[in-house]
C-alpha cells in the first residue's frame with residue numbers, strides 16, 4: 001500500500017503545480033516501498049537524489065510564478081523551501097557517509113513536511129495566482 005495518496009483537498013488549483021505535487025508524492029511512495037522492500041543503500045540513494053532534484057525544480061517553478069506575479073509572501077514561502085532542501089541535503093550527506101539509515105522516521109518527516117506545506121503555504125497562493133489568470 002502507498003504511504004500517501006494525493007487527494008482533491010490538496011489541490012492548489014493550478015494544473016502544472018498539482019501534477020508536480022502528485023509526482024512528489026509518488027516519489028516519496030517509491031522511496032518508502034524501496035525502503036520497506038529492503039533495497040540497498042545505492043538504490044535508495046538514487047531515488048533520494050531524484051526526489052531532491054525534483055523537489056528543487058518544483059520549488060523553482062513556484063518561486064518563478066511568485067516573481068512574475070509579485071506574490072506578497074514570496075520571501076517567507078521561499079524560506080520554507082530552502083529550509084526543507086537544507087535539511088534533506090544534510091540527511092543525504094549523512095546517509096551517503098553511512099552515518100544514518102533511511103528509517104520510517106525520515107520517511108514520515110518527508111511525508112509530513114510535504115503535506116503540511118501543500119495544505120498550508122502552497123494553498124495560500126491559490127487565490128492570489130488564480131486572480132492573475134494562473135490556473
Ligand SMILES: [Fe+2]
Pocket residue numbers: 021058062118122
Ligand atoms: Fe509546492
Ligand SMILES: [Fe+2]
Pocket residue numbers: 059062077081117121122
Ligand atoms: Fe511551496
